[in-house]
Amino acid sequence: MQRAFRIQTELREIPRLAEQVEAFCEEAGVSMSSVYPINLVLDEWLTNLITYAFDDGAEHTIEVELRKADDGLTITVTDDGQAFNPLTDAPEAQLDGDIDSRQVGGLGIHFMKTLMDEIDYRSADGVNCLTLRKQPV
Amino acid sequence: MQVNEETIDGVLVVSPAGRLDSNTSPEFEAHLFQRMEDHPSLVIRFGDVDYISSAGLRVMLMTAKKVKQNGGRLVLCEIGDPIREVFEISGFLTILEVCDDPRGAVERVNA
Secondary structure (H helix, E strand, O other), X not given: OEEEEEEEOOOOHHHHHHHHHHHHHHHHOOOHHHHHHHHHHHXXXXXXXXXXXXXXXXXXXXXXXXXXXXXXXXXXXXXXXXXXXXXXXXXOOOOOOOOOOOOOOOHHHHHHHHHOOEEEEEEEOXXXXXXXXXXXX | OEEEEEEEOOEEEEEEEEEEOXXXXXXXXXXXXXHOOOOOOEEEEOOOEEEEOHHHHHHHHHHHHHHHHXXXXXXXXXXXXXXXXXXXXXXXXXXXXXXXXXXXHHHHHHO
């Protein structure tokens, strides 16, 4: 079972998408305990994209595709903004230190690495594609 | 976003409701910073929060830094799953003070 969603580059699209993702997961038989991590990782990635990747004033869209198979769930996010490889371009999240020294930067990518089983990022000809896999769901 | 408040034994207990994400967190941060002008210590109750992202965690960290500067105390309470897991994998449960229920949180502030 698979479904694709096209969203505008505005933060208010994220809660709307989260509802659609939850509905898809329910129909596709994805366990409800997987829905929060899936929506969290999508939210963090989309928030990054929408905040940083589209600063040329042109109109852009982002496509999110979910595919559920027996071996797990595959999430693909395709955009035409500035490339940013979460595996190589992101600073390591700082997970220790006291209140004074702690920073929040990098937590979104840390969630992605912690909650997903596979991460792949490709960028070619102005199109960027993030593929995440979670198994079993 | 909706934010409910009550005062228990002189301590302000703030209860945000719904989602704490990149849409709602700036407004919640402004609300908390305004409250901190009159309340050096705060309890934040998560019982009505059904979603938090790193944007919401950032607000908690900024609030904790400010409360510390003010010489007050911040205690969080009623953090249920799956929100607790987000705090956990962020390493936040070790730096923020967390209590089961609002009354216990207020007792810690007043201790």
